Amino acid sequence: MVDIRPLTAGRWDDFAALCRQMGPNRSCWCMWWREDGVKHKGTARQRAESLVQRSACPIGLLAYEGDEPVGWVAVSPREDYPRLQAGTETGPVDDLPGVWAVPCFFVVEDRRGQGVAKELLAAAVRLAEDHGAQAVEGVPVDPATTRRHTASGTYTGTTPMFLAAGFREVARRSPRGRVVMRRTTRREPKP
Numbered sequence: 001m002v003d004i005r006p007l008t009a010g011r012w013d014d015f016a017a018l019c020r021q022m023g024p025n026r027s028c029w030c031m032w033w034r035e036d037g038v039k040h041k042g043t044a045r046q047r048a049e050s051l052v053q054r055s056a057c058p059i060g061l062l063a064y065e066g067d068e069p070v071g072w073v074a075v076s077p078r079e080d081y082p083r084l085q086a087g088t089e090t091g092p093v094d095d096l097p098g099v100w101a102v103p104c105f106f107v108v109e110d111r112r113g114q115g116v117a118k119e120l121l122a123a124a125v126r127l128a129e130d131h132g133a134q135a136v137e138g139v140p141v142d143p144a145t146t147r148r149h150t151a152s153g154t155y156t157g158t159t160p161m162f163l164a165a166g167f168r169e170v171a172r173r174s175p176r177g178r179v180v181m182r183r184t185t186r187r188e189p190k191p
Contacts, residue, residue, distance in 0.1 A: 002065055002116055004123040006058035007072075012049060014062055014069040019045070022106055030060065030074050033103045036082035057131055061123050063107070063116050070111045073120035074104040075127055078137060089177040090139045093170050098134035099182075105157055117157065121165050129185045136185060137170075138162050139178040146176050 007015050019029050029048040040047060051059060059080075063071035078101040084090045092099070102124045107116045121138075128136045140157035159169070162181040171180035 002063040002070060002119055004061050004063055004119060006127070007052055007060045007062055008058065009053045011062060011069075012052055014064075015048075015052070015060075015072065016045070018062070018069050018072050018106055018108070021108055030072070030104050030106075033074070033081040033084045033101075036086075058127065060104075061120055061127065063120055065111070069108075071107040071116040071120055072105065073102060073117070073124045075100060075102050075124035075136075077101070077133075084139065087139075087178075089173050090180060093180055093182075096135060098132060100128035100131075100133040100136045102128075102136060102138045102157070104155055106155065118161055118165065121157065121161065125165065125183060125185070133185050135182050136167075137180060137182045138167060139180055142172075142179050 005011065022028065027044060029044040031044040031048050031051075034051075042050075057076075059076050060072060060074040062069050063073075078092065078099045079085065081101055081103055084101055084103055085092060090103075102121060105117045105120060107120075125136050138157055140159050140162050141154055142159040143154075144159075156178060159179055159181065162183075165183065167181040167183040169179055170182045173180075
């Protein structure tokens, strides 16, 4: 079991340590889904750090084993992710308000396959519920139909993990692409 904590400015160095371990995705700093394709000032790292410092709500959660960060999940309102919104495979399926998204996971190599991502997903759903989300969505890959079943290709999670967490499939726009999955929350949205 791991300890899940929100990414705050005080935990920035822990997040940065994880990002340096992300292999081919290490230059992303979990900003790819948040960008709109327009050239922005500064590096992805600088933009991510600025976002963490100015956000009232955590933009994600860190998993710790003792004091060592071993995993990460991004979670925010869906509209905070322009690329997710505009994607042909990942765009909204309806106009339900208050939808949050969980578009990105990372677990250090020696902790993969031990349930860390599952714990992060459960905590992400709780965070979204605590902030009034009506639903939480993910865009995982289906290992049965895709070739993206590698560590870098499954950074959005897998359909079995989301199904086990109570999500259901709401859109599959490409036979080998990402699957939009949703879980309705139990909380009422904040006014």
